[in-house]
Amino acid sequence: MKKLKRNERVAGIMYILTTKPNYVFSYRYFCELFDVKKSSISGDISIIKELVEKIEIGTIETITGSGGGVKFAPKVQKEKTKYFLEQLCKDLSEPNRIISGGFIYMLDILYSPHIVKELGIIFANEFMDKGIDYVVTIETKGIPIALMTAEILNVPLVIIRKNIKVTEGSTVNINYISGSTKIIQTMSLSRKALREMSKVLIIDDFMKGGGTVRGIYEMMEEFNVEVAGTGVLISTMSPEKKLVNNYTSLMILKDVDEENRKIDLISNFEYLNHIKKN
Amino acid sequence: MKKLKRNERVAGIMYILTTKPNYVFSYRYFCELFDVKKSSISGDISIIKELVEKIEIGTIETITGSGGGVKFAPKVQKEKTKYFLEQLCKDLSEPNRIISGGFIYMLDILYSPHIVKELGIIFANEFMDKGIDYVVTIETKGIPIALMTAEILNVPLVIIRKNIKVTEGSTVNINYISGSTKIIQTMSLSRKALREMSKVLIIDDFMKGGGTVRGIYEMMEEFNVEVAGTGVLISTMSPEKKLVNNYTSLMILKDVDEENRKIDLISNFEYLNHIKKN
Incomplete structure (x- = not known):
């Protein structure tokens, strides 16, 4: 040079x-x-x-x-993060995002590189001092946020599959009940995916009852690794009691009123640890 | 400030x-x-x-x-890219990566933020002058490379699902036969995912017969968008005739010899367009 x-x-x-x-x-x-x-x-x-x-x-x-x-x-700037999350809530609350069944269309947000990068920086800040060795997620919609979080923390990403794929060698399988669907599903992860005794951060896009994240906890026990934190983009206000206790969500979904076309989604900014500490 | x-x-x-x-x-x-x-x-x-x-x-x-x-x-540096792809071939050819059935374990590579970032830069360089509006992939293993490619090109990512999810609103569904499994599968994509008349770049991790990418082509026709390029990390040498003609692969898998524990994987470096042009 x-x-x-x-x-x-x-x-x-x-x-x-x-x-x-x-x-x-x-x-x-x-x-x-x-x-x-x-x-x-x-x-x-x-x-x-x-x-x-x-x-x-x-x-x-x-x-x-x-x-x-x-x-x-x-590091995230306090004011910038506050503004970013509030804008995101506003954007995701647009009435035309409501899908029949009371769901919200948010793929454009979840798959936007700039937005997931910013979310990754926020999650990374939240868990930076926890000695994280891996970021773990479950397919599909949370993968982009999880990958960006992993990039910022400089650790590998691990993706749990919902269907067993022969191409990944021997796997550990866990049955779980997703809160959204109430159906028993199977999650699987290759035996080679995680080193024993390491610390993981779970990242997902959405939490209602917490059944999926609870399933991931059980999976992590099978691998003999410690869950050092859980971050979700959006958690629902109800049920108040989730199947997991310890998690950080960036936004709280209070209500989706299909009839009146109104979404009530609020930023959880003031409850973020790294915001409180600064 | x-x-x-x-x-x-x-x-x-x-x-x-x-x-x-x-x-x-x-x-x-x-x-x-x-x-x-x-x-x-x-x-x-x-x-x-x-x-x-x-x-x-x-x-x-x-x-x-x-x-x-x-x-x-x-922009990628010629010598650095050559070295990077050769090292990756070497790493992926380690005999202990062979899984019964003649598959190769490569999740650690496909989910490593630094590696997929580098692969994203290579793909982005290859297709930077094509006026790409979206990067399109199909779940799951190609998502990290596709996201990084989208980030570098500064365009949104679109992920085609293999199972219909009610939470994404109305979808377009296509039946296809994956070359690896020979089973008829369904891919689905939300109707809102793509703007008409736009140009897309397809990114996937692996191509054997090309059935999956062919399915994505059909899907893109349904959305009335143009496929301006296809990039895959690894394509197999056989079958020589794939179901799609126009694609760029970074590596060619010549053979997986399960009995003798030998993987023959070579870099396709010299056939990359942006390398030839420079």
């Missing part, structure tokens, strides 16, 4: 750090890439450290010792 | 542009964000333009006229 000027190098390092959140890059990596001394890289990192805090996109963390280096941890 | 020094502003703009690839930001947006004149932003953009080309991560494109502005289009 051609030799860079200092402001170019700063922008280059900024690019590398921010496009791989929570990934630890060694100083040596940057020294070799830009062909400069460690002291120059240290100076660059100081500038970037100050900058990311000024423009409020996260923090630069330095890890000392062998295997040490530097990483970028994205 | 606090007033920034020039090198800080350059790094800040670099961050904003590169974290939303192919998204057009107006100059006014940056002027207001950083509270500086347009001439300053123009100067910053010039520095960034030169820089992204120097460090070979893409190009900065300026769009003139109303609705104009500036965007970052990521």
Whole structure:
């Protein structure tokens, strides 16, 4: 690579750090890439450290010792998150989203890369200090949010299937009753998918009774891993008592009034842990 | 926001542009964000333009006229892509990946955020000049690659379901025969999912006979949209004649020899369009 000027190098390092959140890059990596001394890289990192805090996109963390280096941890801005979730509630409450049966059409939101990226950053912030090893979801609609959360946390994604697929080798199967359908279903996960004794974060798009997430908890027990957190985009207000106790939902669905074409969906912003802590 | 020094502003703009690839930001947006004149932003953009080309991560494109502005289009480096695909072939050819039935375990690869991001950049480069409006995939294993491709192209993702879900409103259903299973299956897609007359890019993880992708083609006809390209991660060497003609695969699976525990998988690097063009 051609030799860079200092402001170019700063922008280059900024690019590398921010496009791989929570990934630890060694100083040596940057020294070799830009062909400069460690002291120059240290100076660059100081500038970037100050900058990311000024423009409020996260923090630069330095890890000392062998295997040490530097990483970028994205943080959400309080006001921006509040506004984002309120806008999303407003958008999802449009009357023409109501589908017969009292459901809400939200695939355009759940599959929009920019929106799920933002949701991923919010969930990642919520669980960043839990030592998560995997993000676990169940197909299909929660996959994009889960993948983005995994990308930000720099951990692998694991997808539980609803139908056994021969192409994934031997699987663990769990029967569960989904709150929405009241039908007994089977979820399966390849035996190779998770390392024992690791910590997982469960991410899903929607929770009513909590039957599906309860099923995932049982599945995780089979794999001998710990559920360190559960995040859902929307949980329903009723039933108040879910089959799982510990979860974070970004929005609460109070009511879908099919007759009067009215959706009552509110942001759960003020109950987010990382918002309360800041 | 606090007033920034020039090198800080350059790094800040670099961050904003590169974290939303192919998204057009107006100059006014940056002027207001950083509270500086347009001439300053123009100067910053010039520095960034030169820089992204120097460090070979893409190009900065300026769009003139109303609705104009500036965007970052990521580009893959030839040598890096070659190495990446060769390493991936090597990793996927590990004998312990063989599952009885002649299948290959590859979920860890297909669900790794960093790997699917890289694959998304490769696919996006391949089809960047086709005027893609949507990336379309079919559940489940191809979703992460498809989402990342959609993110880079800055278009929505559309996921075709294999089971009809009542929660998505009225759907279009197509029967198809998957080459791998030889069983008649049904794929469904919500009527609201695609705008008429738009252009789509189909992304999937694996192609044998091409029955699934052929089914997606039929589905797209029902929606009156044009298939502007098809990208698959792996296609099998046999059958040589697939049910679709026009597709780009990143790797070719020549053979899985279960008895001798040998996988013969090769990179298709030299046949990629954007590699040939450069």
